[in-house]
Structure formats: structure tokens, C-alpha cells
Amino acid sequence: PEGVARNGDGEVAVHGIAVSELAAEYGTPLYVVDEDDLRSRARAFRDAFDEAFADLAGGVDVYYAGKAFLTVDVARWVTEEGLRLDTCSGGELAVARRAGVPAANLSLHGNNKSVAEIEAALTMGLGRIVVDSLDELERVGRTAERLGTTGSIMLRLTPGVHASTHEFIATAHEDQKFGLSMVDDDGASPAQRAVAFALEHPRLELLGVHAHIGSQIFEASGFAVAARKLLAFTAAVKAEHGVELAEMDLGGGYGIAYTEADTPRPAGELAAAMAAVVRETVAELGIACPRISIEPGRAISGPAGFTLYETGVQKTVAVEAGESTLPRRYISVDGGMSDNARPVLYEADYTAVVANRVTESDAIVSRVVGKHCESGDIVVRDVYLPEDVAAGDLLAVPATGAYCWALSSNYNYLARPAVVAVRGGASRLMVRRETEDDLLARDMGA
Numbered sequence: 478p479e480g481v482a483r484n485g486d487g488e489v490a491v492h493g494i495a496v497s498e499l500a501a502e503y504g505t506p507l508y509v510v511d512e513d514d515l516r517s518r519a520r521a522f523r524d525a526f527d528e529a530f531a532d533l534a535g536g537v538d539v540y541y542a543g544k545a546f547l548t549v550d551v552a553r554w555v556t557e558e559g560l561r562l563d564t565c566s567g568g569e570l571a572v573a574r575r576a577g578v579p580a581a582n583l584s585l586h587g588n589n590k591s592v593a594e595i596e597a598a599l600t601m602g603l604g605r606i607v608v609d610s611l612d613e614l615e616r617v618g619r620t621a622e623r624l625g626t627t628g629s630i631m632l633r634l635t636p637g638v639h640a641s642t643h644e645f646i647a648t649a650h651e652d653q654k655f656g657l658s659m660v661d662d663d664g665a666s667p668a669q670r671a672v673a674f675a676l677e678h679p680r681l682e683l684l685g686v687h688a689h690i691g692s693q694i695f696e697a698s699g700f701a702v703a704a705r706k707l708l709a710f711t712a713a714v715k716a717e718h719g720v721e722l723a724e725m726d727l728g729g730g731y732g733i734a735y736t737e738a739d740t741p742r743p744a745g746e747l748a749a750a751m752a753a754v755v756r757e758t759v760a761e762l763g764i765a766c767p768r769i770s771i772e773p774g775r776a777i778s779g780p781a782g783f784t785l786y787e788t789g790v791q792k793t794v795a796v797e798a799g800e801s802t803l804p805r806r807y808i809s810v811d812g813g814m815s816d817n818a819r820p821v822l823y824e825a826d827y828t829a830v831v832a833n834r835v836t837e838s839d840a841i842v843s844r845v846v847g848k849h850c851e852s853g854d855i856v857v858r859d860v861y862l863p864e865d866v867a868a869g870d871l872l873a874v875p876a877t878g879a880y881c882w883a884l885s886s887n888y889n890y891l892a893r894p895a896v897v898a899v900r901g902g903a904s905r906l907m908v909r910r911e912t913e914d915d916l917l918a919r920d921m922g923a
């Protein structure tokens with residue numbers, strides 16, 4: 478993050494607070510969030526998209542995708558920075574409500590929303606529900622009728638774009654669970670049927686169409702293809718029903734740098750590329766430019782956070798390398814797959830640095846592993862770390878601000894780490910560390 482640098486003693490410090498101070502005060506493992514950095518990334522997205530779309534009639538909204546990392550504080554921060562908030566469950570909606578986010582600024586996603594979740598959204602007058610299937614469309618319509626309200630909806634379509642670094646996070650092609658297909662099925666596509674149904678339904682207000690094409694994307698081309706497809710669909714709706722859809726959402730998925738191998742593009746470049754395609758396509762199709770929205774999660778919270786671990790035991794093994802063997806050192810830390818599931822789930826790469834001191838000792842190939850009872854419990858697969866790393870050193874793993882706390886678990890009855898915010902030279906607990914009592918709190922036999 479922006480506020481992180483080595484101090485005069487060679488120790489990593491966040492806005493002047495040394496990691497050893499944070500470790501002493503809050504313990505390890507610890508999620509550290511640079512609040513200024515998160516806020517400035519939120520602003521950067523908003524400013525970049527505002528500027529790029531300034532000449533387009535519809536304008537633009539940036540929704541922060543809460544699934545990446547959501548606490549009551551985070552919901553407040555993004556709201557203060559002028560973003561809206563995208564949720565994908567009743568639980569995330571509850572966090573947003575507790576933070577005081579206005580219902581009109583909220584969006585609800587999910588491929589299998591419960592009736593209770595739909596009721597909650599309709600009752601609070603949510604800005605929009607992103608409807609994922611025909612079944613769900615009927616369910617939202619029926620629920621709105623029963624409650625005597627109107628549901629504002631977007632339809633999530635699958636424009637058939639693969640844009641991802643890993644199959645499990647590619648979400649807009651046909652053979653996966655999300656969204657309404659745009660492929661003709663006996664005279665009309667599910668997407669077309671959904672539009673017809675929504676337009677006729679007295680309790681549904683159809684705002685527009687949505688697509689999320691994947692995650693950790695570095696190029697604008699996938700978004701451009703999706704935008705063209707959605708705009709062509711919008712033009713077809715106008716031709717068939719005489720209705721101009723007011724909105725279009727291009728989802729999230731903007732990539733970040735986990736290691737030096739990753740080369741994300743600045744928000745401004747993506748925004749400009751996307752605006753250019755939208756501008757050109759609406760002119761070509763002769764339709765009004767819908768209001769555009771996007772839903773970045775990782776790109777806002779990911780780089781703003783890092784995880785601090787204390788190192789423990791080590792061992793070195795010989796690994797075969799052609800004719801000879803090479804040593805590989807294993808360094809165990811006090812957390813692991815319960816605080817960062819991404820290496821196990823997606824073979825995600827991270828890096829690590831010794832954060833509590835600088836050392837002149839030679840760097841050797843090391844594998845940082847957790848303390849779980851599982852050999853796949855890897856934090857960083859391969860990283861050069863100084864030979865003299867010893868038990869008690871602090872390791873920092875950057876870019877853990879998204880999908881780490883959010884995906885954390887109590888596997889092996891480890892307590893979830895605390896989350897700490899640093900801003901303007903002061904640190905503050907955002908979420909306290911779990912205790913043994915927390916771990917036993919719901920066990921009725923205890």
C-alpha cells in the first residue's frame with residue numbers, strides 16, 4: 478500500500494507505525510489495512526470513470542463489491558468516498574445496513590437468493606436486485622406482489638466472454654452457474670424471455686442488463702466485447718419492445734499485482750478504453766447511452782491490505798533439479814490456509830518479505846507454509862528469503878486485502894486473526910481476534 482515503507486531502523490512501517498508495534502499490540506497473524514490507501518483506490522476508480530464517461534449522457538456509478546472484504550468500517554469508507562455498495566447475501570446487506578449505507582445505494586447479487594433475502598431487499602427499497610435466472614425473476618415478481626412493492630432489477634446476462642486467470646473465477650461463459658444465457662433456445666434466449674417477463678410485470682421495474690466476465694483481468698478487451706454485446710442486446714430490446722433500458726453494468730474483475738509478475742493497468746486506462754467502446758457502439762446502434770456501472774472489489778481492497786505472520790519452525794529438504802538436487806527451505810508461520818485460502822483454492826501466488834528488520838544475509842529459495850494439518854497449506858510457494866530468518870521474525874505478505882479475511886475459516890479450530898486499520902499515524906482495531914470462547918460459542922455440547 479501507499480503508506481508502507483521501511484523506517485530508519487529498516488523495519489516495515491505503515492504510516493510510521495512499525496510492524497513490530499502492531500504485532501506487539503494486536504498479535505499475529507494480523508490483517509493490516511492501510512485505510513488511506515483503500516480510500517484512495519476507491520476515489521481513483523470513481524474519478525477515473527467519472528472523467529472517462531463525462532461526455533456520455535448516462536454517467537457512471539462505481540459499486541464496491543463487498544464480497545472482496547466487507548466490515549462495517551469498510552462499508553462506511555467506500556460510501557464516504559462516493560461509491561455505492563454491491564452485496565451478495567442477506568449477511569452482507571446486514572453489514573451495509575449497520576454501516577448506514579442508504580438502501581438506494583445498495584445492490585444485491587447472488588444466483589440463489591432466498592425468499593427472505595429478496596423480501597429484505599424489497600422491504601428496504603434496495604437500489605437494485607441483480608436477477609440471475611428466470612426462476613428468480615418470477616420469485617422476485619411474486620414477492621414484490623405479495624409485499625405490495627416494486628422491485629428495481631437488473632438482469633445478469635452471460636455474454637460468453639472468458640476473461641480470467643483461473644477457471645474457477647471465470648463466470649460469464651455458458652457452462653457455469655451464473656446468469657441468463659443470450660443463446661437462442663427455441664425461438665428466444667433466456668435473456669430475451671426475462672426481458673419480456675419483466676417489462677410486462679406490474680411489480681418489476683427493469684433498469685437494465687449486467688455482465689461480470691471474470692476476475693483478476695488485466696486487459697480491457699474482455700470488457701469491450703461484453704459492452705458491445707450488452708449494448709446490442711439493449712438495442713434489440715428497443716427494437717422489439719420500444720423501451721430504452723436506462724442502465725448497463727459491466728461487473729468487476731480488475732486485476733491487481735500479487736507478485737512482480739502481475740502488471741495491472743491503471744483504472745484510468747481501463748475506464749478510457751471502456752468509455753471509447755461504449756461511445757462508439759451507442760453511436761453505431763443509434764441508442765441512448767445507458768447509465769454505466771462497474772463493480773470492482775479486489776482492485777480497491779486487495780492492495781490496501783497485508784498479512785503479518787510470526788515465523789516458527791523451519792526445515793530444509795533436497796528437491797530434484799535435473800541431474801542434481803537443490804535445497805528448499807520450509808518456513809512455517811502462525812497462520813495459513815485459514816486466513817488465506819487463495820493459494821490452496823486457486824494456486825494463487827503471493828510474495829513475502831522479512832518485515833521486522835533488514836539483513837545482509839544471502840537470499841535462498843524458501844516456501845512459506847502455514848500451521849494447518851494439511852500439506853497443501855502453502856502461503857507462498859517460492860520466494861527468496863534471507864538465510865538468517867529465525868523463529869520470531871515477522872513476515873509480511875502483501876496484497877491480502879481482498880478475498881482473504883472474506884474467505885477465512887476456523888479450520889483446525891484456529892481463531893480468525895484481528896483486522897487493524899492504520900490511518901494518519903494511528904492504528905485501530907476493526908475486527909477483534911477470535912478467542913477460544915468464540916470458537917466454542919455455538920457448540921451446544923460445550
Ligand code: LLP
Pocket residue numbers: 542544545586646648689691692693728729730731772773774775776819823879880
Ligand atoms: N461483481 C460480481 C457479480 C462478481 O461476481 C464479482 C466477483 C465482482 C463483482 C468483484 O470482482 P473483483 O473486482 O473483486 O475481481 N474468491 C475469488 C474471486 C471470486 C470473485 C467472485 N465474484 C478470488 O479470491 O480470486
